[in-house]
Amino acid sequence: MRFRLGTAEDLPAALDLLRLNPGFRASEAVWARVLPAWRRWLANDQMNLVLWEDERMGPAERLRATGLSMFVTDAFAESAIRSGEPYPARRLYEDADGADSAVLSLEAIGRANAQDGVNLFVLHNPMREHDLQHPSQKELLPLGPQAFYFCHAGYYVKTLLWECYGEQHIDYLVGGGFSLLSSYAPGHPELAAAGPQYRPFLGGLRRPPQIDNSYDPMRLWMFNRSEPLLGFTPAQQKLLRFALLGYTDRELEAQLGTSANTLKQRWNRIFETMVRVFPPDAIAADGDADASIPPGGSPPRLPKRHHVLDYVRQNMHELRPFRR
Numbered sequence: 001m002r003f004r005l006g007t008a009e010d011l012p013a014a015l016d017l018l019r020l021n022p023g024f025r026a027s028e029a030v031w032a033r034v035l036p037a038w039r040r041w042l043a044n045d046q047m048n049l050v051l052w053e054d055e056r057m058g059p060a061e062r063l064r065a066t067g068l069s070m071f072v073t074d075a076f077a078e079s080a081i082r083s084g085e086p087y088p089a090r091r092l093y094e095d096a097d098g099a100d101s102a103v104l105s106l107e108a109i110g111r112a113n114a115q116d117g118v119n120l121f122v123l124h125n126p127m128r129e130h131d132l133q134h135p136s137q138k139e140l141l142p143l144g145p146q147a148f149y150f151c152h153a154g155y156y157v158k159t160l161l162w163e164c165y166g167e168q169h170i171d172y173l174v175g176g177g178f179s180l181l182s183s184y185a186p187g188h189p190e191l192a193a194a195g196p197q198y199r200p201f202l203g204g205l206r207r208p209p210q211i212d213n214s215y216d217p218m219r220l221w222m223f224n225r226s227e228p229l230l231g232f233t234p235a236q237q238k239l240l241r242f243a244l245l246g247y248t249d250r251e252l253e254a255q256l257g258t259s260a261n262t263l264k265q266r267w268n269r270i271f272e273t274m275v276r277v278f279p280p281d282a283i284a285a286d287g288d289a290d291a292s293i294p295p296g297g298s299p300p301r302l303p304k305r306h307h308v309l310d311y312v313r314q315n316m317h318e319l320r321p322f323r324r
Contacts, residue, residue, distance in 0.1 A: 001064070001139045003147040004245060006049030007255055011038050014049065014066040021126035023165030023198045025190065030093050037096040038068070045106045045234060046070055047123070048151045052140055064140055065127040067147060069120060071109050076102035077119040077159045084185030086200040088163065089123050106234065110321030117158030117207065117225070125164070130197070132168055145176075149221070150244070154316035156225035160204040165194070170201040177218055178203045226317040230273050237319045239266055240312050243305075267305070274308055 006014065015035050018024060026034075041047035050067040072092070080088040095101050104112065112118045129137050162178070164170050174180055182202040184191060191199055207223045232240065235256075242255050253263055312318050 001052065001054050001143060003050050003052045003143050003150075005242060005255075006042075006051045006066070008039060008042055010049065010051055010066075011035060011042065013063055014038075014051070014068070017063060017066055017128065018124055018126045020128070021130065021165075023126070023130070023194075023200070024089065024124060025087060025194060026090050026093070030090050033093040033096055037093055040096070041070060041103060045238070046103055046109075050147045050151060052143055052147070054136070054139070061128075063128070064136060065125065067125045067144075067151075068123040069151065070123055071104040071112070071118045071155075072121045072161075073102045073104065074119060077121070077161060080121075080161055080202060081181050084182070084188065086163070086184045086188065086190055086194075086202075088121075088161070088202075092123070106321055107323060110323030112158075113156050113225075113320060114227075114322050114324050117156040119159040119161070120152060120155065120157050122160075122162040125162070130166070132172055150241075150316075153221050154226065154318070154320040155222075157205075157222040158207050160206075160222070162203045163200055164203055165198040165200055166196070167199070167201075170203055173203040177216065178205055181206075226315070228315075228318045228320070228322050229277055230318050232270065232273065232318060234321070236266060236270055236273075237321075239263075240270070240309070241319055244309055244313055270308055274311070 012035070015038070018034075019031070038047065038049075042049060048067070048069045051063060052065040052067075053062045054064050055062065070092075076088070076091070079091075092102060096103070104118070109118060127137065127140070131137065132141065160178075161181070162173065164173060170180060180201060181204045184200065184202070194200060205219070205222070211219070211223050239252060239256060242252055247255060249260070249263060252258075253260060256263070258266070
């Protein structure tokens with residue numbers, strides 16, 4: 001079992017899995033908007049897409065779960081918590097084409113991340129097996145927090161929203177440190193129609209006015225802001241995210257739609273950025289302790305790729321939009 005970042009080619013399979021999962025309820029008019037909205041959000045870097053796959057299975061059964069998340073406006077986040085209306089994702093699809101969409105653009109994400117923080121919304125997390133006690137789920141569940149951290153560490157989170165379906169699932173979130181933010185309006189007709197196994201609940205977290213010093217790993221990385229030093233471009237950030245998951249150069253070319261030469265140039269600019277910011281001896285190109293400029297005045301050698309990846313792996317905020 002492994003997780004990977006998804007691309008546009010994965011969206012139809014992700015939609016099929018979502019439609020197999022009875023948790024999310026929507027009219028056919030809303031369903032017709034889902035795939036076009038996903039394509040647009042993913043193309044504009046407004047949405048994260050993760051796929052969990054079991055490579056022991058055949059192609060039809062390999063996809064075990066998907067996760068889709070995005071960042072939304074303050075107004076949408078507050079409404080999702082306080083309105084009492086289940087299935088807030090439907091509103092995003094209904095307004096996906098309009099100028100008043102609640103989904104933040106990449107530029108708006110960067111501004112919010114540098115200022116008061118972002119509202120993270122888990123759009124969907126359908127699984128092939130809804131029962132968390134199913135044997136395949138016991139293999140999948142440990143990879144869930146890893147993927148969640150990989151996609152979201154480095155953002156300055158203000159509010160996290162995650163609608164889940166059934167008491168088993170909300171208990172799982174609450175047991176992991178989340179809060180129950182809303183059970184929705186009592187007596188709402190859609191709650192009864194969903195049935196107990198797929199009854200919606202809104203879980204999540206809200207950043208407290210003051211962060212205490214207790215050791216809580218999730219809150220420590222979500223609720224503390226770190227300012228990036230390197231200023232990578234969005235294209236460089238995307239390249240590094242895929243490279244952190246072990247993609248080869250050939251796979252990176254396919255995933256990013258670039259030529260080998262373009263990819264090489266992008267790597268070289270990343271290396272040059274590291275050299276400009278950090279002392280030469282901090283990123284020795286050959287692994288030696290001393291990579292300082294020699295007496296002849298030659299510039300420092302470029303770092304090896306693993307030096308860059310080691311750094312960004314421990315400083316995920318370098319891979320996130322940040323607009324002062």
